[in-house]
Amino acid sequence: MIAECHAAPQDPVGTWLADTFPYQHTLRAEIAADLRRCxxxxIDPPNKSFFGHVVExxxxxxxxxxxxxxxxxxCLGHDLATRLLSMAGYRPTADAAKTYNVWHRGGSALHPAHIFTVASRLAYVRSLLNDLDRHRFHAGDVARDxxxxxxxxxxxxxxETYRTRRAFRTxxxxxxxxxxxxxxxxxPATAELSLLDGRRHADFLLGTTVLEVKSGxxxxxxxxxxxxxxxxxxALLAHHDGLRVTHVAVYAARYQRLLRYRIGELTNQLAGTPIDLAATGAHLxxxxxDRPRRRPAA
Known part of the structure; x- marks a missing residue:
């Protein structure tokens, strides 16, 4: 039985994925059955998309x-940016003004309220950048101003903040x-993993595992x-980019479930036949x- 294709007919990527991996319905049924047991x-956050950003x-x-x-x-002023980093448990390891990538995690325990404050502020910045990216090439400069x-x-x-915070605590x-x-x-974790020269972004790379966080x-x-x-x-783009990846995972926060799959086994299952990861990734x-390039995601 061939899976029903929900991708738009005019989307060549979605159509190709459906044709190349016709047994997606099998995995869909497995995941659905798994989540029903969880x-x-x-939780009922007022803005589901914003809440997803906060959790991620x-x-x-x-x-x-x-x-x-x-x-x-x-996009933030230096004082606010450093205050948020400190609140999230990071400490500077070099005296370089506005160079936030030299901040590293400390060992102290973090209060959920502090994490929510930092994540929600950054989520507002991300939402603003995403809106600006649809219309401008220099969204960072505009957002900062x-x-x-x-x-x-x-x-x-x-x-809305109260309801979002309450859902976040849960x-x-x-x-x-x-x-x-x-x-x-x-x-080790890398956030906002850039794939195919920024044409796609995964939530995280954890060691050799590509991870997506889903709160909805x-x-x-x-x-x-x-x-x-x-x-x-x-999974295919990470392999194509030459990253050492072995697994792909999903953290379904609402369902309190962590799913993890070995990439080769997953693609073979969905295709119904052994898949050449290099050739398939190159084709994708x-x-x-060939599609119009997306603006960079925040």
Missing amino acids: PVLL LATGLTLCDQSPYLRLLH LLERYPRLLNGRPD VWASYSNGFHSALRSYG RLDDDRYLDELIRQIVTY AALIR
């Missing part, structure tokens, strides 16, 4: 030994109870189909290069 966190950024701030999200930090003039852009409405209590240690065990619902075939296309794309890369 204890689901009862908070995860990166606790996994990365060297300060991540430099593009976001450079806007945030200097209107610092309240880094604050949401009090009622997710973070679950994350801290084993998932953080499990993800750290995969290896995965109880619909459309969501799972998109997730499967996403992890297959990132060529298809993506």
